[in-house]
Amino acid sequence: MTAHVIVTDEAATRVIRLRRPEKKNAITHEMFRAMREAIDTAQNDPKIRCLIVTGGSGVFTAGNDIEDLLEQSTSGQPSPASDLVKFLYSLAHNVKPIIAAVDGAAMGIGTTMLFHCDYVLASTTALFSTPFSSFGLVPEGASSLLMPRSMGHQRAFAMLVMGRTMTADDGRDAGFVNTVVAPGHAEVEARKVAREICALPPDAVAISRRLLRLPPEDVTRRIDQENHVFAERMRSQEAITAFKTFMARTKG
Template identity: 65%
Template structure:
């Protein structure tokens, strides 16, 4: 069973995370598959909108924690980007409207990727959590730049530094969720929104979207700063011990 399902319907490409036994935790290969799905859409004029979603009542539990342990113990090659970074670069460089349909939890990378989306629909049971600090790590994917701009410093501090969860309603008030729907309805509403976007003049949409977004180079620069700090932290003995402790508790 593939863990990433990519389907094109009319002018919309839908990317589904489906790894129910791991709560849609994202492996290295899943990151690369999603990156390719986003990148290949850029040169396809038939694709005018993208949807990111999960299945089984979960958006995603974030990065596969086992990969963290591998990354921490492996010899670092500065020239080789982590697969999660390749995925985030694809999101940042993406020039087409992208919708997130969030049912259930969005942990770590799940929250980070939502911040890069243009329109976000959340089920009432959705929640957002960024637990990096609890393991001695730091924010990723330019979330330290994007979230304060969207939600204000205090809300960003609560989520990214204190690690407090944010409900769907709190995220709507904070400004990074547009609409809240009953559980299981997020994907249906995302498809409706995608059809609405696809019916608009594509060049006007692309130009307007670019005007609304922060300059790509600024976002990539902040992500590079975060990644440098993240790569240093992930090799810290205290971080390795905390991640291994998390894996042991799950067994």
């Protein structure tokens, strides 16, 4: 378990907290593995009734760690066995209600993972961004399937293709944010929601949740489709140029 992901069980709730503030919680291979393990080991544990994913106060996550992503591209990754894809599979097959507490920036996978969650709280400082096209890339995380289903084609196009950002209020209007809270309060309020869910009859919650969601095989099929195209795009001249420009700007 990496020190950048802290997993704690609090009563019937497992809290998965990203803790890499110096990199705005950018997610590495090891972090994806740790989150996947935390989700997978909760599946057959009757004591765990609910999951919370949080980045703490100030930032949710800046998305994929760029250096890790570039390392994947030079080694022919992402592959079907990559840590990101395995994490996405875990989200797709997860049977426990999952709550996201978003305080600050949620970029890339930080936004797309929310569409695998059942309840999303966002502080007024939350900002949702999926700048795939600007890097010469395509959507991931089954977002090309889940986002239009959740908020309509036009909003999804504006985010996934045009790279437009959304505020917490925008997310609530679009339907993927349940509640907007004050800065620093997302995690506290998420615990309240978790207690409310955990107080309900567990079988009724599990069955109802399953009825509400797409079959996991539909989601993983889209994950695989996106992953295949994503890998091709990582080797494209558009993506190589975009990443070189980005790295030069960050180092300059």
